[in-house]
Amino acid sequence: xxxxxxxxxxxxxxxxxxxxxKFTFNGFRLANxxxxxxxxxxxxxxxxxxxxxxxxxxxxxYPNPIPFKTSPNTSVSSFSTSFVFGIISEFQKLSGHGIxxxxxxxxxxxxxxxxxxxxxxxxxSNDDPNNHVxxxxxxxxxxxxxxxxxxxxxxxxINSLDSVDAHPVGYFSDENGQxxxxxLISGKAMQVWVEYDGVKKQINVTIALVGVNxxxxxxxSLPRDLSPFMNQEMYVGFSSSxxxxxxxxxxxxxxxxxxxxAKELDLSSLPKLPRIGPKKTSRFLTIGVPAxxxxxxxxxxxxxxxxxxxxxxxxxxxxxxxxxxxxxxxKYKELYIATKGFKDKExxxxxxxxxxxxxxxxxxxxxxxxxxxxHESRQGMREFVAEIVSIGRLRHRNxxxxxxxxxxxxxxxxxxxxxxxxxxxxxxxDQPDFTLNWRQRLRVIKGVASGLFYLHEEWEQVVxxxxxxxxxxxxxxxxxxxxxxxxxxxxxxxxxxxQTTHVVGTVGYLAPEHTRTGRATTSTDVYAFGAFLLEVxxxxxxxxxxxxxxxxILVDWVFSLWSKGEILLAVDHNLGCDxxxxxxxxxxxxxxxxxxxxxxxxxxxxxxxxxxxxxxxLPELTSxxxxxxxxxxxxxxxxxxxxxxxxxxxxxxxxxxTSVAESILSGGR
Ligand SMILES: Nc1ncnc2c1ncn2[C@@H]1O[C@H](COP(=O)(O)OP(=O)(O)OP(=O)(O)O)[C@@H](O)[C@H]1O
Ligand SMILES: *[C@@H]1O[C@H](CO)[C@@H](O)[C@H](O)[C@H]1NC(C)=O
Ligand SMILES: *[C@@H]1O[C@H](CO)[C@@H](O)[C@H](O)[C@H]1NC(C)=O
Ligand SMILES: *[C@@H]1O[C@H](CO)[C@@H](O)[C@H](O)[C@H]1NC(C)=O
Ligand SMILES: *[C@@H]1O[C@H](CO)[C@@H](O)[C@H](O)[C@H]1NC(C)=O
Ligand SMILES: *[C@@H]1O[C@H](CO)[C@@H](O)[C@H](O)[C@H]1NC(C)=O
Ligand SMILES: *[C@@H]1O[C@H](CO)[C@@H](O)[C@H](O)[C@H]1NC(C)=O
Numbered sequence: 001x002x003x004x005x006x007x008x009x010x011x012x013x014x015x016x017x018x019x020x021x022k023f024t025f026n027g028f029r030l031a032n033x034x035x036x037x038x039x040x041x042x043x044x045x046x047x048x049x050x051x052x053x054x055x056x057x058x059x060x061x062y063p064n065p066i067p068f069k070t071s072p073n074t075s076v077s078s079f080s081t082s083f084v085f086g087i088i089s090e091f092q093k094l095s096g097h098g099i100x101x102x103x104x105x106x107x108x109x110x111x112x113x114x115x116x117x118x119x120x121x122x123x124x125s126n127d128d129p130n131n132h133v134x135x136x137x138x139x140x141x142x143x144x145x146x147x148x149x150x151x152x153x154x155x156x157x158i159n160s161l162d163s164v165d166a167h168p169v170g171y172f173s174d175e176n177g178q179x180x181x182x183x184l185i186s187g188k189a190m191q192v193w194v195e196y197d198g199v200k201k202q203i204n205v206t207i208a209l210v211g212v213n214x215x216x217x218x219x220x221s222l223p224r225d226l227s228p229f230m231n232q233e234m235y236v237g238f239s240s241s242x243x244x245x246x247x248x249x250x251x252x253x254x255x256x257x258x259x260x261x262a263k264e265l266d267l268s269s270l271p272k273l274p275r276i277g278p279k280k281t282s283r284f285l286t287i288g289v290p291a292x293x294x295x296x297x298x299x300x301x302x303x304x305x306x307x308x309x310x311x312x313x314x315x316x317x318x319x320x321x322x323x324x325x326x327x328x329x330x331k332y333k334e335l336y337i338a339t340k341g342f343k344d345k346e347x348x349x350x351x352x353x354x355x356x357x358x359x360x361x362x363x364x365x366x367x368x369x370x371x372x373x374x375h376e377s378r379q380g381m382r383e384f385v386a387e388i389v390s391i392g393r394l395r396h397r398n399x400x401x402x403x404x405x406x407x408x409x410x411x412x413x414x415x416x417x418x419x420x421x422x423x424x425x426x427x428x429x430d431q432p433d434f435t436l437n438w439r440q441r442l443r444v445i446k447g448v449a450s451g452l453f454y455l456h457e458e459w460e461q462v463v464x465x466x467x468x469x470x471x472x473x474x475x476x477x478x479x480x481x482x483x484x485x486x487x488x489x490x491x492x493x494x495x496x497x498x499q500t501t502h503v504v505g506t507v508g509y510l511a512p513e514h515t516r517t518g519r520a521t522t523s524t525d526v527y528a529f530g531a532f533l534l535e536v537x538x539x540x541x542x543x544x545x546x547x548x549x550x551x552x553i554l555v556d557w558v559f560s561l562w563s564k565g566e567i568l569l570a571v572d573h574n575l576g577c578d579x580x581x582x583x584x585x586x587x588x589x590x591x592x593x594x595x596x597x598x599x600x601x602x603x604x605x606x607x608x609x610x611x612x613x614x615x616x617x618l619p620e621l622t623s624x625x626x627x628x629x630x631x632x633x634x635x636x637x638x639x640x641x642x643x644x645x646x647x648x649x650x651x652x653x654x655x656x657x658t659s660v661a662e663s664i665l666s667g668g669r
Pocket of ligand 6: 179180
């Protein structure tokens with residue numbers, strides 16, 4: 001009775017003071033908490049204190065202070081709170097570090113550290129009586145320095161990470177009072193209740209799987225007067241930190257009330273935890289098995305095995321942020337069926353990024369090519385997928401249409417239009433059974449030029465292809481050249497540490513300034529296009545280790561022939577005499593021009609298209625610094641650039657590189 005009167009009194013008081021003394025968030029879609037560190041809301045309304053990070057912390061506080069005491073000297077009022085959380089880790093058996101429900105003097109915890117400090121304190125502030133911080137920790141790592149009991153415990157912390165009281169995570173069954181283990185890192189949502197009785201001076205903590213009624217007996221019940229540790233007004237919220245394992249800590253819903261029981265959460269309207277990996281189905285097993293005979297159990301089990309195996313076989317990774325990309329996402333199962341289970345028979349080829357399979361989509365009967373790219377790092381995946389989706393909107397008859405993608409653990413699948421004639425390089429090198437005649441080659445060249453021009457200048461934003469080369473030009477049914485393989489180079493750029501400029505591309509097509517600055521631009525694409533022109537005209541790879549030493553760099557060889565006035569000797573022997581000399585000359589000279597080491601001297605793709613169409617005459621190469629007297633297109637520091645272009649690969653793969661490079665760049669021969 002006394003308690004009730006007190007409650008009523010405080011309730012009236014709170015009404016009078018106009019303070020917000022209770023609140024409930026069933027999901028955080030409309031929440032306005034004070035976020036700090038890396039905490040953020042997900043589009044589905046989860047409060048993500050950390051999102052797949054290591055060594056970071058996140059805080060979220062209710063923005064208004066809570067008047068825990070009516071005046072500085074009175075004792076702390078009763079309060080209660082309840083929240084649903086979920087911890088999702090990269091690994092099944094290891095996570096880090098945990099979530100803490102916090103009561104703190106400010107809506108932030110400045111100076112606090114991540115990892116074992118749980119975003120609460122640091123070396124100096126831990127154990128400091130001036131902290132005025134009270135926490136209920138859900139800790140997934142045993143930090144012996146703070147006397148942790150195990151790697152799966154609930155603890156009550158007062159100004160220190162050495163818990164005043166702690167217990168392994170679980171609950172006491174209402175039926176028989178037996179303790180049931182729970183695992184914080186099981187990836188399951190769980191509910192926690194924290195209650196403080198301001199009269200009995202007792203703090204209770206209870207935990208259960210979400211959806212289970214609150215167990216009657218708390219897991220922790222600590223008699224302690226919190227008054228000396230708390231200010232009159234305090235902030236309530238959550239702190240979380242990650243250690244060295246990629247972990248996400250989510251709060252799904254939260255309810256708080258001063259002087260009374262926190263409103264029950266509406267569990268059905270809470271946002272869902274992200275699905276990662278195959279769903280657990282073991283509960284089915286535990287219900288089904290005892291009910292039926294051994295024989296049918298066996299049948300069931302084998303059914304389950306099949307189901308789980310299938311489930312795992314078709315498991316994919318889908319995160320909240322991808323939901324907007326729905327139309328561009330393929331189901332793994334669909335691709336699996338399309339490619340007949342990624343059979344070797346359907347293998348079209350393998351490149352630097354992964355294997356490519358042919359398939360037929362079961363629903364639409366469209367022929368596709370599926371590229372499986374293994375990609376361990378999840379960093380930058382979001383930007384990359386955004387980019388894929390934007391690339392998917394590119395439409396041009398000289399571009400291989402990207403239809404969509406699918407993600408699995410450590411793997412990305414890209415779905416393209418199928419190109420029945422495969423890649424151009426197959427028609428050029430290694431004594432092909434069938435080669436393209438000059439008319440066809442010129443058509444491919446013009447097509448690729450117009451595709452690249454579209455990427456550079458005609459689309460709504462500038463797209464740098466980054467890996468133009470004969471093996472990335474595919475031929476459709478009518479032998480039109482189409483550029484493929486966009487943006488993949490970018491995936492590797494995103495994934496790498498920005499500190500180390502990691503250049504992606506193919507040796508022989510990389511512009512000198514690209515290797516020097518690590519930046520791909522439209523001019524570096526033009527450079528690669530130049531190498532491609534020479535390739536198609538000469539039927540030789542840009543760097544051909546089998547050629548005589550002084551000729552093994554294609555551009556160098558063509559240049560030397562040109563300077564002797566014999567450029568037509570460079571033409572592919574496979575063509576015989578069946579070519580138009582003026583056109584071959586145009587293509588080869590344009591190839592040299594695009595290979596200029598000075599980016600400013602290279603034409604733009606717009607100009608290239610005009611030269612090829614004969615709308616504008618190609619300028620005399622001599623007037624552009626390509627003079628027979630000396631290769632001034634390799635300007636003064638040229639040698640260093642070239643030497644840097646191939647820091648390891650050249651020396652290892654081509655022992656003569658230095659001398660050849662030197663001879664190109666030191667001026668003629
Ligand atoms: N859309 C497609 N249609 C038909 N065949 C394709 C398609 N995409 C790729 N291929 C085939 O798969 C092979 C491998 O392609 P991929 O692009 O992975 O290799 P690459 O271009 O040689 O190397 P890199 O990955 O280093 O660019 C190609 O040579 C080509 O024959
Ligand atoms: C959220 O809270 C902050 C600080 O309390 C306030 O400045 C801001 O206007 C609020 N925003 C909304 C949308 O309520
Ligand atoms: C995690 O949060 C950071 C900071 O808000 C953001 O830059 C990053 O894209 C997020 N990562 C994922 C995987 O959502
Ligand atoms: C609170 O206590 C302090 C000393 O403990 C005393 O000086 C002060 O007057 C008290 N204030 C009130 C409002 O009772
Ligand atoms: C530790 O945290 C306190 C605040 O709690 C801060 O003032 C102090 O600078 C921090 N110390 C270090 C070494 O970061
Ligand atoms: C609970 O977990 C502990 C430690 O992992 C183990 O020793 C104990 O047997 C488990 N109890 C039950 C009932 O599963
Ligand atoms: C805390 O738990 C004890 C023991 O179960 C119980 O007697 C007490 O009423 C509980 N207090 C609150 C505030 O729930």
